[in-house]
Structure formats: C-alpha cells, structure tokens
Amino acid sequence: MKIKLIAVLLSFYQLSVMGQGTIDDYKRSKDIRNIFGMVYQVPQQIQWSEAGDSFAYTLHKKDGKRLLYLIDALSKHKTETNIENIERQLSEVLEIEIKLKSFSGRGLKVVNAHEIEFLEQGYSWRWNVKEQKLTKLKAVNSDSERRGGGYWGARWDDSKGDPVDSPDKMYTAYIKNHNVYVTKKGDTKSERQLTFDGNPGEYYVARIQWSSDSKKLALSKVRKAEVRQLTLLESSPLDQLQPKLQTRDYPKPGDALSQYYPVVILLEEGKVFQVDPSEVYNQFSLSNIEWRTDNSGITFEYNQRGHQRYSIMELSAIDGKTKTIIAEVSPTFIDYSGKKYRNDLKNTSEIIWASERDGWNHLYRFDSKTGLLKNQITKGEWVVRKVVHVDEKSKKIYFEASGVKKGVDPYLIGYYSVGFNGKNLKELTGEAANHQATFNGDYSLFVDVFSLADQAPKSVLRNTVDGSVVMVLENADISDLEATGWKAPEVFTSIARDGKTDIWGLIVRPRNFDPQKKYPVIEYIYAGPHSSFVPKSFSANPSGMYELAELGFIVVQIDGMGTSNRSKAFQDVAWKNLKDAGFPDRILWMKAAAQKYPYMDIERVGIYGTSAGGQSSTGAVLFHPEFYKVAVSSCGCHDNRMDKIWWNEQWMGWPIGPEYAACSNTENAYRLEGKLMLIVGELDDNVDPASTYQLVNQLMKHGKDHEFIMVPGMGHASGGDFGERKRRDFFVKHLLGVTPPAWDAY
CATH class of the missing domain: 3.40.50.1820 (Alpha/Beta hydrolase fold, catalytic domain)
Known part of the structure; x- marks a missing residue:
C-alpha cells in the first residue's frame, strides 16, 4: 500500500x-x-536644439520603418524622415554600405526644426528633413567621435603635470623637485622657490589653482601611500600562445590611503598656509578644492574614513585658519557615493546641499560663509532622487523625486519644481508612472516618456511652469x-x-x-x-x-x-x-x-x-x-x-x-x-x-x-x-x- x-x-x-x-x-x-x-513608437535618442525651440527623436514603427522625427516645439509641427533614406544617401556618397542602427556616439545635433547634424566615417553631415537631402560638411577628428575607455580604478601620478599660467598671464607656477616654484612668464631667471619641505614621500601636487587676482596659489601637499596591485592571469590571449599577466590599481578595505593637506600660498608675502591636520585627519578622500569668488580662501570637501563624517571646509587665505562650513554626521554611513549634491550659487553666498539628516534625502540651503542653515527646501517622507537644474534667476529648483504620491509605488520617479525658500512645490508630471524627462536648454520645456513595469510607454511635450501637456508625441504599440x-x-x-x-x-x-x-x-x-x-x-x-x-x-x-x-x-x-x-x-x-x-x-x-x-x-x-x-x-x-x-x-x-x-x-x-x-x-x-x-x-x-x-x-x-x-x-x-x-x- x-x-x-x-x-x-x-x-x-x-x-x-x-x-x-x-x-x-x-x-x-x-x-x-x-x-x-516588438515594442513600437517609443521615442529614443531625444535631442534638443541649442535654441531649445525644436527637438528630435528616433523610433521604430510596427511596419519595420525606423524613423527620425524633428519637432518644432513652438508651432507643434512634426516632420519625419525614414532613416533608410539617410543610409542610402550616405552609402552612395561613401561608396560603402552604411547602417545607422543608432545615432548614439555620432554626435547628433539638432540645428533647427528641419535640420540635424551627425558624425559618420570621419565626417560631419547635415540632413535636411524638408528636402530629404544629405550634405557632407567637413572632416572631423575620429577621436572626437569616441569618449571614455580605460580602467575605472586607475590612479594617476599627481606629482607630475604641466606648468600653470596665472590668469593675468604674468606668471607660471609649476612643481620641481617635489616643491612649488613660480617664475615670471618667459623669464627663467626670475624663478622663485615657494615651498621647501617637499620630498618623494610628501610631495606637492601638480594640480595648481591660481586665485582670480593672480596673487595666490592653492594646491595640496600629499603624504603618499602605496596602491595595492590586483594581479590577473589572462590564460588564453588572442595574440599569443603563452598566458599574460595583467595588473590593476586596486585598493582594498583597510589599506593605507594617501592623505591630502590643502595649502594656500601668498606670492607677494611669501606665506604658506596649510590646513590644520587635526581637522582633516584620517581621510578617505579630500576633494573639490576651489577658490572663493573673492579670493579670501579656498573650500574643499573632506570625507573622513568610515563615511560617518562628510564636510565642506574652508582654509582662509587671510589668516590661515581652517573651519567647517557644513558637516554631515551619521552614526551609520553617509551615502556620499550616491546621494551627495552640492551647488554653490554664483549670485548669492549660498549652497544648495543634499542631506539625509531628517531621515529622508532632501535639499537644504546654507549660508556659504557662515555655514548657517537658512532653510530646508524639500521635506516629507519621500526622497529627492536627482537635482536636474538650479535656476538662480527665478530662485527655483527642478528635481526628480519618488514617494511624493501616496498610495502608489514609492519608487516611481516624478518631476517637481520648488522655490529656494521651500515654498511653491509643484508637480510637473501628474501621472502615477515612472517618468524620464529630457529638458531643453533654458528648462522651459521637456519631453516626458512615462510608463510602468506593466503599462506601455507614452510620451508628451510639457512646459515647466505647471507641467501641462503642450503636445502629445507617441503612444507605444505592444500589440504584436x-x-x-x-x-x-x-x-x-x-x-x-x-x-x-x-x-x-x-x-x-x-x-x-x-x-x-x-x-x-x-x-x-x-x-x-x-x-x-x-x-x-x-x-x-x-x-x-x-x-x-x-x-x-x-x-x-x-x-x-x-x-x-x-x-x-x-x-x-x-x-x-x-x-x-x-x-x-x-x-x-x-x-x-x-x-x-x-x-x-x-x-x-x-x-x-x-x-x-x-x-x-x-x-x-x-x-x-x-x-x-x-x-x-x-x-x-x-x-x-x-x-x-x-x-x-x-x-x-x-x-x-x-x-x-x-x-x-x-x-x-x-x-x-x-x-x-x-x-x-x-x-x-x-x-x-x-x-x-x-x-x-x-x-x-x-x-x-x-x-x-x-x-x-x-x-x-x-x-x-x-x-x-x-x-x-x-x-x-x-x-x-x-x-x-x-x-x-x-
């Protein structure tokens, strides 16, 4: 049984x-x-003109056609080109078969509402949509068609670099024997040594920054640490029988790290101000050294090892004092690698800063001189995902956020605007969907492609005043x-x-x-x-x-x-x-x-x-x-x-x-x-x-x-x-x- x-x-x-x-x-x-x-009529490769009054995108149609659309955003007129027409004319001129699977990497540029330019086979080309005509413009450096490459973790020797001229073109600063020197431009006999304590283990970096008045220098002195090497064995190389050994720069947790100590040098007085080491001890990184607009000092960002303290700091060029402007402190970690945002406003002494200090990722406005908090700009049980644009003239911020809409998926990205004072929060994308926006140059209009994991994409043109739809563009077809x-x-x-x-x-x-x-x-x-x-x-x-x-x-x-x-x-x-x-x-x-x-x-x-x-x-x-x-x-x-x-x-x-x-x-x-x-x-x-x-x-x-x-x-x-x-x-x-x-x- x-x-x-x-x-x-x-x-x-x-x-x-x-x-x-x-x-x-x-x-x-x-x-x-x-x-x-088999997903048709979804805009791809959206590109605005420099004037911001026209834009282009490509898409695939159900009948197999690959189309390029040019849209006049003001008149709402839409003109199309079958990309095969561009391929055919390119092939005839170059006498080889050309297939434009994508315009990505081809430097697509929208000239106006009826012309685009792009790169192909070492030349720039113009396509006129009205006339359906291709024009060969000029030869271009093939390197300009390609960007990127190289190992992501590669370190460089920052003790070496080219001399740097002062803004008034009167002087040149440079590194020699691990120290800082300056000379009158074109007069080698006028050489002055400005620092004397540099050596191979503690050297001055070659990234020298002049103050705008050409009277001061900013750079860092480095206590160098060796970088661990990752060793890889390539067993089956394509160009030889025997295996190859490869190495990469690859610091691992717990490794010693180089320590950077910002320095300000006053040329006329011959003074050297160095940051207080006790204020920047045990660095994971020290970055973004910049002169204040009035040349009164430099600011920089200090990430203390352990990622529980991240600060904007200042080294004064007046009295040499080190002080903290903004300090983020956390008992766990500060997500510096994913959520850090800083914008030093040009017209006011203010900083727009992102922080999770209230438990959610939000924007804050600080006084950049005193570090005093002026106001929290965004607030609530939702998160700012990305700052798109800060408009100092209108004192308005455009940003991506998720979780603002209650009762829907809290990960869905929408677009919003808000005043510097935290008032007038406006939703620009009303649909409960995941939105992807492409803005024009003056941030007055944007193309919005939105969808859900279980709902096909739709796309529209919106204005940024209130997010209202200016023009319906496409509705995806998933019937096949x-x-x-x-x-x-x-x-x-x-x-x-x-x-x-x-x-x-x-x-x-x-x-x-x-x-x-x-x-x-x-x-x-x-x-x-x-x-x-x-x-x-x-x-x-x-x-x-x-x-x-x-x-x-x-x-x-x-x-x-x-x-x-x-x-x-x-x-x-x-x-x-x-x-x-x-x-x-x-x-x-x-x-x-x-x-x-x-x-x-x-x-x-x-x-x-x-x-x-x-x-x-x-x-x-x-x-x-x-x-x-x-x-x-x-x-x-x-x-x-x-x-x-x-x-x-x-x-x-x-x-x-x-x-x-x-x-x-x-x-x-x-x-x-x-x-x-x-x-x-x-x-x-x-x-x-x-x-x-x-x-x-x-x-x-x-x-x-x-x-x-x-x-x-x-x-x-x-x-x-x-x-x-x-x-x-x-x-x-x-x-x-x-x-x-x-x-x-x-």
Missing part, C-alpha cells in the same frame, strides 16, 4: 512538471528573444508582443519584517503559464545598498527574467530592506551587515505571493545574481538554506575584505571589524546545504576573482559539493552565453528534477 502511494505521488509530481524543462521549453526560451523588439502570448510582469507588494513597511517586486510568468501546475520560484537578486533595482519602467524583458521563466519557472525580483531610495532607516539595515541583503523581507514577500498564488512552489526556490548579487545569491544558501535550495552566483564579492575599497568601506565601515568575517561567504562556506554553482571571469577587474577562488577553496576543504566555472578572457559579467546556458541547466536539473536536453538539440 505504501509503495502504491509513493508511485501515485510520484506520478502526480511528474504530471505537475510535465512541459517544464523540456526541449520545447528550451526552444521557446531561445526564440523569445525575437519578440522583445501581446499576440505572442507575452503577458506583462505583475507588480506585487507585501509587508516587511517590521510589520509595516511595504516591499515591492515583480512576478514574471512563462507564456504557456498554467495555474493548475506547480512552478518553482527563482529570484533574481541585486541587493547593493547603493540603489534600488526592481525595474519601474516598461520593458518586454525586465532584468532578462522572461527567458528563464519560459523553461517552467516563476521568476521574481524584489527590493528588500537595505537597498536605497526609501528612508535612511530602510537603507541602514545594510550597515555592517551586507549578508542581510533584505532576505527576511524577500522571504516574507515570496510567502505572501505563494499564499495568493498556490501554484508558486516555495518549497523549491532558487536564486541567482552577479557581483553584489553574486555575493547575495551565495549568501542565500549559506544563511537561509531552509528557504533557498539552489543558487547560481557570478563574479560575486564573497568576502568584502577582498573587494574594492570604496564600495565596501562605504557600507561595512572602517576599521575592519569582525562584521567583515561574519558577512563573508568564504568564512561561512561550511554552512552550505543546497546546490551551488559559481561562475567567474578570470579577468574581472571590478571584483577580484580571487574572492571566488577562495570560496571554492573553502568549499572543497569542508567537503561541500558545488560546481565551478571559470570563463577565460571574461571580465566582470554574468558568464556570457556559456554561463547563461549552464545557469539554466542547473536550475532545470535541481529545481524541476529534469535532465536538461543536449545543447545541440535546440
């Missing part, structure tokens, strides 16, 4: 997963990429997408661990979803405290979750406590506790969803993520094995002592304490109970790949079964196509209990 019951239960289980993880599911997952482009069986993700909310805070996330289902089946749940996680991550704007494939869902899963993404863009207390959960990763909130969220939707099988839960998400996904099966059963982690920061200094000390604090080990996946490898796959790129220079190797080492020492994939030549990534296939197969095998099909079978 018992054997028969087991057989019946097994049969029922097999029926419940039938059609999940099959070769047909894999084919459908592979083919679903072809439908993600929906005809494939695609359904929008569901926005779902539950209550956090505190019993009162709302937690927001998305639920993605496969196209062949059957509510009578049981579906394992897979969470895509990124839980870094530096932002929030659940998509709020419309996307046919948010966070790439649909391809995984097609294999027979419910895929979810959640913003738990410890992430940003809510209250300070909400984010502070991450303080010295990155292993928390909002898991108590995530688990409650999935339990609430499963209670509403019984087809969500939370006895079979998987999780995956990359970078900080790689750390968290592994942490899920180490610290919460009762809930999470299978994890795939890519390029994870598995021990915060192994990763880059700025990100980890920002959240885990300084000095290095026992909390670093407590949060370490490597130290806690012995806890592994579920199934774990680790993926890493051998050339990852964002997160030291040794972080993953050391975790693998500990898993092996503790006899913990796991899978490990090192991708040759890959940097900081999820694993590429190979890693993606391995990740899907891993979930199919361990959550569905199905042997994945051979790769050449689909």
